[in-house]
Structure formats: structure tokens, C-alpha cells
Amino acid sequence: MKTAPNRNYQVVYAIGILVIFVAMAFYTRDLEQRKQRQKLGEATLGQIDTGSFMLKLALLGGARGVAANVLWLRAEDLKKAHEWDRLKATVDLITKLQPHFLSVWTFQGWNLAYNVSVEWDAPEDKYEWIKQGIKFLKDGVRKNETSPDLMWDTAWTYYHKIGFADEAVILRRLFYDDDDEPFKTYIDARTGIAQTKDDNFLLGYGWFTNAVEKVDQGSARLVTEFSKAVEYVDKPTQHKGRPGDLHFRTMPAHAQTRYASGLEKESIMGVPAKFGEVASIEWGKALQEWNQFGQYTWPAFSDPDQMVRIDDSTNMEAFSKLTDVQKYWTERWANDTNYRYWKDRSAAEMEKDGVTARQFFYEGTKALKAGRFVSETDKNGNLRRGAIENYAEGLKVWERLLSRHNAYLNDQLNM
Numbered sequence: 001m002k003t004a005p006n007r008n009y010q011v012v013y014a015i016g017i018l019v020i021f022v023a024m025a026f027y028t029r030d031l032e033q034r035k036q037r038q039k040l041g042e043a044t045l046g047q048i049d050t051g052s053f054m055l056k057l058a059l060l061g062g063a064r065g066v067a068a069n070v071l072w073l074r075a076e077d078l079k080k081a082h083e084w085d086r087l088k089a090t091v092d093l094i095t096k097l098q099p100h101f102l103s104v105w106t107f108q109g110w111n112l113a114y115n116v117s118v119e120w121d122a123p124e125d126k127y128e129w130i131k132q133g134i135k136f137l138k139d140g141v142r143k144n145e146t147s148p149d150l151m152w153d154t155a156w157t158y159y160h161k162i163g164f165a166d167e168a169v170i171l172r173r174l175f176y177d178d179d180d181e182p183f184k185t186y187i188d189a190r191t192g193i194a195q196t197k198d199d200n201f202l203l204g205y206g207w208f209t210n211a212v213e214k215v216d217q218g219s220a221r222l223v224t225e226f227s228k229a230v231e232y233v234d235k236p237t238q239h240k241g242r243p244g245d246l247h248f249r250t251m252p253a254h255a256q257t258r259y260a261s262g263l264e265k266e267s268i269m270g271v272p273a274k275f276g277e278v279a280s281i282e283w284g285k286a287l288q289e290w291n292q293f294g295q296y297t298w299p300a301f302s303d304p305d306q307m308v309r310i311d312d313s314t315n316m317e318a319f320s321k322l323t324d325v326q327k328y329w330t331e332r333w334a335n336d337t338n339y340r341y342w343k344d345r346s347a348a349e350m351e352k353d354g355v356t357a358r359q360f361f362y363e364g365t366k367a368l369k370a371g372r373f374v375s376e377t378d379k380n381g382n383l384r385r386g387a388i389e390n391y392a393e394g395l396k397v398w399e400r401l402l403s404r405h406n407a408y409l410n411d412q413l414n415m
């Protein structure tokens with residue numbers, strides 16, 4: 001007897017469901033057009049992998065932020081419990097819900113590369129987790145292309161975690177042998193050309209340079225017209241990409257310097273050191289990078305109308321013409337970055353005497369490790385220098401070199 005009312009309810013429900021599906025169809029089509037127009041991927045728009053219609057519908061409003069916050073707290077608990085796999089899954093979900101939550105990318109990239117990797121004993125396992133951290137950061141860069149901070153984080157992990165770890169010699173060899181070409185490739189922001197490198201310091205150099213280039217293009221995260229529609233969850237001023245961040249801008253020079261230095265010793269397990277013209281050229285590139293950094297003009301902190309060039313600290317004639325304010329900040333910032341040391345070191349190391357001295361020291365170290373303290377003749381009648389002779393000859397050349405480079409000579413790092 002109550003069939004008609006029930007049918008009425010069914011009709012109403014059917015119409016309601018149809019309206020929702022039609023609305024979602026229009027929304028999906030609009031979303032797809034925006035994605036194509038703004039060159040945004042699925043994850044960039046905050047979609048999630050479950051494919052759940054109702055969950056997507058619920059997350060269209062403020063529930064998305066609430067869900068991300070709950071998951072963030074959950075991630076912190078999992079981190080403390082060292083439940084790495086579950087932590088990774090949780091953070092991955094946060095990045096789907098809030099792809100512009102930059103702190104998540106920084107946190108998880110650091111966590112995988114620095115915290116999780118040290119939980120393993122074998123260098124091969126450490127390397128794989130470091131690699132996972134870098135890949136995570138690179139994914140964050142793809143979804144936040146106007147953030148120099150994430151570029152810098154990516155560069156730092158290539159540069160520091162692989163190059164400065166206790167097992168750096170082994171980790172650098174694992175990187176050297178890695179056949180994952182995309183992992184060893186970056187797009188040069190200045191030329192648009194893909195660059196593939198077998199050295200982690202050169203990858204770091206490329207990413208650091210791109211980060212600086214991004215700052216120079218605008219210094220703000222949101223610089224393109226379409227990205228005005230994208231809102232970052234954590235939208236404070238940039239931490240690393242500030243235009244006035246001295247140390248942010250030194251990193252391309254540091255990476256190139258570290259690469260040149262690494263050539264002249266066995267910094268990669270089983271790969272012999274390189275000297276001669278090869279080393280001299282790379283030190284010359286380091287000098288060029290330091291000069292470029294030194295020529296950059298900064299507004300004086302206490303008087304932004306007065307511009308400062310750190311390189312003037314190495315030119316007494318130019319320095320004498322500065323105002324007191326310019327002299328103060330030129331001197332202070334040169335000291336903060338140890339600019340005179342790095343510039344003069346690069347200039348000294350690129351000279352023939354610099355390369356020759358380093359080769360004597362390298363050969364001396366090899367002889368010392370082999371227990372050959374003095375020169376001896378091998379079975380073929382060839383004279384092989386001992387550690388003492390190599391070090392003595394190297395120090396003679398080194399003394400001659402440093403007599404021409406006072407800033408390098410007098411720096412405490414060199415002493």
C-alpha cells in the first residue's frame with residue numbers, strides 16, 4: 001500500500017545522485033582543462049590514488065586540510081616508532097592531499113636520506129634510502145616548480161649526504177656506478193638542456209645553480225600567472241631562497257670547489273686521482289664561480305640604498321673608495337663566507353705549482369699506505385719515490401705557491 005511513496009523517494013534519490021554525477025562531470029572537465037592550461041599533474045591538483053568518489057567529494061572542502069593535519073601528526077608518531085614503511089605511505093598520502101605543503105617534502109626528503117639511511121649498516125642499503133630521499137625531493141620540485149627551497153634541498157642532499165658521509169668514498173662509487181640515468185640528470189635552468197653527470201658534486205652544482213637562477217627570476221615562489229590559483233599551505237617567506245641569503249648563493253661555488261678538490265685524491269673508491277690540465281681546468285671553474293658570487297651586488301643591510309660587492313674586499317683600490325657603510329658590510333660578509341680564502345685557494349690550486357704539489361702529496365700518501373717510507377728500486381730497475389721524498393718535494397712547491405697567495409697562506413683552514 002505504501003509503494004507510491006517509496007517510489008517517490010527512489011525517484012528523488014535517483015535525481016539527487018544524477019545531479020551529483022552531472023556536477024562532478026562538469027567539475028572533472030573543468031579540472032582537466034585547468035590541468036592542461038596550467039601544466040599541472042594529477043597530484044598537483046591534490047587528487048588521491050584511491051579513486052574513491054565519496055572521499056574525493058569530501059576532500060573538496062575544508063576536510064582536506066583537516067585530513068592532512070591528522071596524517072601529519074600520525075607521521076610524527078611513526079617517525080618516533082621507526083616504522084619507516086608506514087611513515088613513507090602516510091607522508092605520500094599527505095603530498096597527494098596537500099601537494100603544496102612544502103614542509104612535508106622537506107621533512108620526508110631529509111627523513112629518508114638522513115634518518116632512515118643511518119638505520120642500515122651496509123653502504124648499499126644506505127645509498128638506496130638516500131636515493132629514495134632525493135627522488136622524493138625531486139618529485140616535490142616537479143609539483144612546486146616555483147620553489148627554489150626544494151631545489152636547494154635536492155642539491156644539498158646530492159652534495160652533502162653522498163659526499164660528506166662517513167662512507168662517502170663508497171657512496172660516491174655507488175653513485176658513479178649507478179645506471180639510473182634520470183637520477184643522475186638535471187635540466188639546466190639557463191639553457192634548458194639536460195645534463196647527466198657521474199659525480200654527485202656536479203649534480204649538486206647543477207641543482208644549486210638552478211635554485212639561484214630561480215631566485216634571480218623573481219625571488220617569489222608564485223611568479224607565473226596560472227600559479228596564482230595555487231595556494232601553498234605553509235606560505236611564510238622563503239627560508240633558503242631569500243635574495244639576501246649569502247650562503248644560499250655560495251653553494252654553486254662550493255660544489256664546484258669540492259668537485260675540483262675531489263679529483264686530486266681517491267674520493268671515489270677505486271677511481272684514481274686526476275691531475276694536470278684536467279684538475280687545473282676544474283679549479284679554474286671554481287674560481288669563476290667564486291668571482292661570480294663576489295660580483296653580485298647586495299643592498300647594505302643597514303642602508304638598502306647603498307650597494308655592496310663582496311669582491312671589493314679583495315681589491316684595495318676599490319675598497320678604499322667605498323663609504324663607511326659599504327666597507328663595513330663588504331668586510332663583514334666577506335668574513336661570513338670566508339670569501340677571500342675560497343677565491344684565493346681556487347686561484348692558487350689552478351696554477352701548475354698547485355696541481356704539482358697536490359700530486360706529490362697524493363703519491364706520498366699512497367707510498368705511506370704501502371709502507372714505502374723512502375725511495376726504492378723495483379724489480380724492473382725503476383725508482384719509486386718514498387713517502388718522505390714525495391712529501392718533501394711537495395712542500396717545497398707548496399711553499400713557493402703560497403708565497404704568491406697571502407689570503408690562502410694566512411687562513412686558519414690552510415694552516
